[in-house]
Amino acid sequence: MYLRPAHLREANTRRVFRALLARPRCSRAELARRTGLSGVTAGRVVDALKEAGLVVEVETPPPTDGATLRLMGRPPQMVALSPRPRFLGIEIGVRETRIAALPLAGPDPELPCRTIPTPDSLDAFLGSLRKAKASVGLKRCDAVLVSVPGVVDQGAGAVLFSPNLHWSEGAELLHGIGAQNPAPVIAVQEIQALALGHQAAEGSESFLLLDFSEGVGGAVVMQGHLLTGEISLSGEIGHTPVMNNGRRCGCGAVGCLETLASRNGLLRSFREAHGNRRADWTELARHVARFGIEPWLDQAIDATGVVVAGAINLLGIGHVIVTGDLPSLHVDITERLRASIEEHSLLGRFGRVACATAPRRRWLGLIVAASKDVLAGGGDDLRPGIGDRRKHLYLAV
Ligand SMILES: [Zn+2]
Structure with missing residues (x-):
């Protein structure tokens, strides 16, 4: 070429x-x-x-x-x-939303970052966002970088489906954020942002990243490139059904992996196993830290291993990165998951599956996604930023 x-x-x-x-x-x-x-x-x-x-x-x-x-x-x-704050970062989570001023150099703990409980309606969300943004103190920014859960239509700037945050569906969320900010909005699917951040920090060429939070999501980086689907959907590994699992999922289906391995799924299994209906996440975490992998937890890990083995068989990737709630519960969990993936995948018959935990680097991933615009032109006609661009919605990656 x-x-x-x-x-x-x-x-x-x-x-x-x-x-x-x-x-x-x-x-x-x-x-x-x-x-x-x-x-x-x-x-x-x-x-x-x-x-x-x-x-x-x-x-x-x-x-x-x-x-x-x-x-x-x-x-x-x-x-x-440059350490100068340049972007307004918004990380929309099912439980919490974080708002931060971000420099090109990556997140800076010295800069203000606000965490708010994620409201349960669009109007309430936009209202809380406006207040939180004021307290971050970023007068103007080159772009607003947003990580979004759910299935995002990159062309239309719309959330097509969000199993755990239905109010965010449609075009109003991203357009509402755009209406509050005189800068382009760059939206990235939340797990893809994690994968981009991991790749930037570690320089890894090919891996499957799995994140465990209110849902279970995946993203694939293959030979240096983020794999995206022909349709606006990829990495939704949490919505793969698990045999003999009768739990109803937020997506409307029955038996999805995330009803077992998400935060709520794990909590439900813990409560059932210990006959303690009021147990909360702190209690669960304390219990697992003390007693390790009990059968109710092993079941969730093995169900994840089976589903990931299917992905590995399909993709031909031997490196799995895990982030979020499940691996952070106990040091043995990642190795147990690795062994399960190996047991159920073809690679395990003759080779070795690598599985490692990593910190969430979502802010970094958002910056990588924005860099496409910041660096556009390169060299002689490099522009100082993208704030002067005609205001519109960018959907990165
Ligand atoms: Zn589902």
């Missing part, structure tokens, strides 16, 4: 940006090494990014020991992505 110079510049810019996201401080030489670009090209991209205000020079503390200083000379000048 012939790559036009502008495309090449953009591709090079993206490589430098990715390298800086994964490693917050880098010298120009290190960036060249990490991206495979020549020193001159990497330096040119850094200069263009600096001019656009997206990259800044950072101080490198000199060695404290005078002998090392004489031996090594001056440390090289380091660069980093």
Whole structure:
């Protein structure tokens, strides 16, 4: 394929940006090494990014020991992505919604972040959002980055179906957020945002990410690219039926995996197993931390293993990343899940399935999704931001 110079510049810019996201401080030489670009090209991209205000020079503390200083000379000048808050991030969850000011460099614990209980209607949500946004104190932003649960239609800017948050369905949610903010809205499906964040932080090329919260969701990164469906639906692994499971799911079907392995599913099994109808999540977590994997929990893990084995057989991916509630309950859970996936998959007959826990990096994933617009143009005609764009809804990835 012939790559036009502008495309090449953009591709090079993206490589430098990715390298800086994964490693917050880098010298120009290190960036060249990490991206495979020549020193001159990497330096040119850094200069263009600096001019656009997206990259800044950072101080490198000199060695404290005078002998090392004489031996090594001056440390090289380091660069980093700009720490200036640039985006308004909104992470819509079934129970809680987080609102934060986000710099290009990734989430910063020093910057304000508000958590509000997710209201149960669109009007209440938009009202709470307006108040929370004011307390975050971001006067203007280049874009509003939103992670959205459910099935999202990227073209129409609409939530087609949200099994655990039905009021968010339709086009009104994202358009309502857009109406409150004089900046483009970039929406990313919540599990896809996690996968993009994990990929940016770890540089992993191919993996299946599973997240356990109010639902059970999946996203696939295959050979460096997020896999998206032909229809606006992918990774909905939580809505795969499990044999002999008669629980009704929020999606309307009976027997879905997430009725066993989501937070509420686990809580229901715990209550039934211990005859304690009032037990809450804290009690469950304390119990599992103390007693480990009991049969009611093992059943949920194994049901997950069977469903994931089906995905692995189909996709040909041997790396599973798990985030969220289930793996955080006990250190043995991830290994038990790995063994179950291995037991039920073809790969397990002759090879090994890798399964690891990871932190949720949803904010980072949203920034990666937004970078497509921030870096568009690359090199000479790199724009300082996307705030000057005609206001409309972007649906990333
Ligand atoms: Zn379901």
